[in-house]
Amino acid sequence: MTTSISDAAKDKAGWIRERAAALGFDICRFTDLDDAWPAAARLEAFVEAGRHGEMTWMAETAARRAHPRAMWAEARSAIVLGLNYGPAADPLEILDRRDRGAISVYAQGDDYHEVIKPRLKTLGRELQTRLGGELKVFVDTAPLMEKPLAERAGAGWQGRHTNLVSRTHGSWLFLGVILTTLDLPQDPPEPMACGTCRACLDVCPTDAFPAPFQLDARRCISYLTIELKGPIPVEFRAALGNRIYGCDDCLAVCPWNKFAQVAREQKLAARPELNAPALADLAALDDAGFRTLFAKSPVKRIGRDRFVRNVLYALGNAGDPALMTAITPRLDDPSALVRGAAVWALGRLAAAADIEAQAAARAPAEPDPDVRAEWAALYNPDLRR
Template identity: 70%
Template sequence: MTTSTSERPEDLTSPESQIRAEALRLGFDLCRFTRVDEAWNAGARLAEYVAAGRHGEMAWLAETAERRAHPQAMWADARAAIVLGMNYGPDHDPLAILSEPAKGAISVYAQGDDYHELIKGRLKQLGGWLQARFGGALKVFVDTAPLLEKPLAERAGLGWQGKHTNLVSQAFGSWLFLGSILTTLELSPDPAEANHCGTCHACLDICPTDAFPAPYQLDARRCISYLTIELKGAIPREFRAALGNRIYGCDDCLAVCPWNKFAETAREAAFHARDVLRAPALAELARLDDAAFRALFAKSPVKRIGRDRFVRNVLYAIGNSGEPVLAAEAERSLDDPSPVVRGAAVWALWRLLEGPAFDRLKAAREPEEADVAVREEWQEPRSVVAG
């Protein structure tokens, strides 16, 4: 662990040292401090991002932009932030699954338990201890709250925002969950972290959909994580082939970061990948009904997108698999109650079947399809859909 992100030598009796020790005892891997009563430019960058429409359907970013502009815009009494990091580094190569097209690739962070609940619980524990020891008022935040945690973490010195816009740590690479506590206490700030990306642009080059218009800029509308998680309807045809077998999120830009050579496997057992989610078979996932989906992804962040959106992603992956045997799963999904699932099934069949076989199926099934969007999938020329 390097000096810029390790716990620096300090007075072990200071409030900062005591807070840091308690945070590490609770399972956090990093704990650092920054002031929040000073100006910063993160809010202006967010405003530019929203104005350019790069947030896509994430309307909550626009709706909460003013509150996100600065920590004190959300809570005027805040004076300092305690910013915490928890390592979720994998014990395997996240990109290896991409060479197994009949299996689904789920983002590393979603292969274990939902980090939101675990981290929020630990933050509340730390907050209770903090108030009992030092007093003051506080609020705890995980990334669902209107707080720009990555710029805050950079100011506190946990790492820096890399060219892929995610936080990079010299100690843990690109594998850090973040949590924050805003407090009215006056705490001594840690130095901010410098940017160590240098001339490297591996994260930009590997992106399957060219989602980075420039270094340090992300167009969410092109990002596979956005497309497979946030987007509610059909994924635009221009991106479907690039999805490959990614069915929930995308780790490419994170996994290729050279700083990961210093990363360690997560010590928190809840973040370890469940065997059933490391390389699940697409054929089995395509058959999930709502109850089976909920059972499989209990305690997982995947459950938040719902069964229909998830099976939609699975069917796009089936279309990209190059495995004609999986066409049977796509054909079965033509009877699914969800239009978004049926539309994805049509596209998968377009990809997997020879022209005459697809045309026969189209003639039999298109006339009985009531949904306009699904009918458009049937009518789309093969040359366009094939990507």
């Protein structure tokens, strides 16, 4: 009996789904690459409005993001893989524990790039061996927009918070993509199913959503704590609370999360030492200690100074003067970025007499203009928040 092309394609897709599931992927969907790419226009508007902030690579690689085939002209289909990383508990509960640091759920375990990419490569090798064709794998490390592809393949839909929402995994999905020269059957897209809900917009501490489905990264806590290299603008520091790496608020309040299971694999689970660590301990980290604590973690990529900057802002928001013992040593830190954050935290927690004594001892000799400005702001109520 002769097998039709469509049946053969379905057989290929079925085998790929089976292998993807065996490798631990929770979602495996397919889409072709024939149509126009509306995401390119959205990205162009985002960059033109300056909402990408210091992420200059988004502008520099915009042409390559214009369509998946701008990345690889020979690609015919995309295989979209999803890995559930649902947390074991409500990630917003830690926001009430002000002496503890809130690290985004995705960063509490091993770096997801290192978790997903080996599986994608394994699937790719097996796919080529069995089905032929050429392929390339992507895990958020090249200018390919995975979320629009996932939406087109029916893995979920873009929520009002601009992230992917899944009926089966809520907002907790790591994504990976395989582009291939094979023709695979296209899965239907998933209709947007947020209804009138705007919980993700309303919960944002810094009003980072100018409108539904739009994000101003310059106001987003994830951008501020991860991508921004200098001091965080004063207007956002109090809103950071104890968030020291990323922010889960808009993801965590999504009602579709009730269908998300807890991440079932150890590599995706939170490490105990990264789940609600003490701010005072984190403030004392030197570079070696930082690298040891965050080995294999995505947090390591921002470096010790930027991370301790975040910790000091969180200490300043903690409301406990006893934590001054963790802040004071950082006033003499080798990093100007850290010293500046320590001055701000000092102003939030210390008594007036202590502030004056510390300023008299350090401000006159401070070589960095940003840190001198932080000292000056302690005496100007209009500059302090």
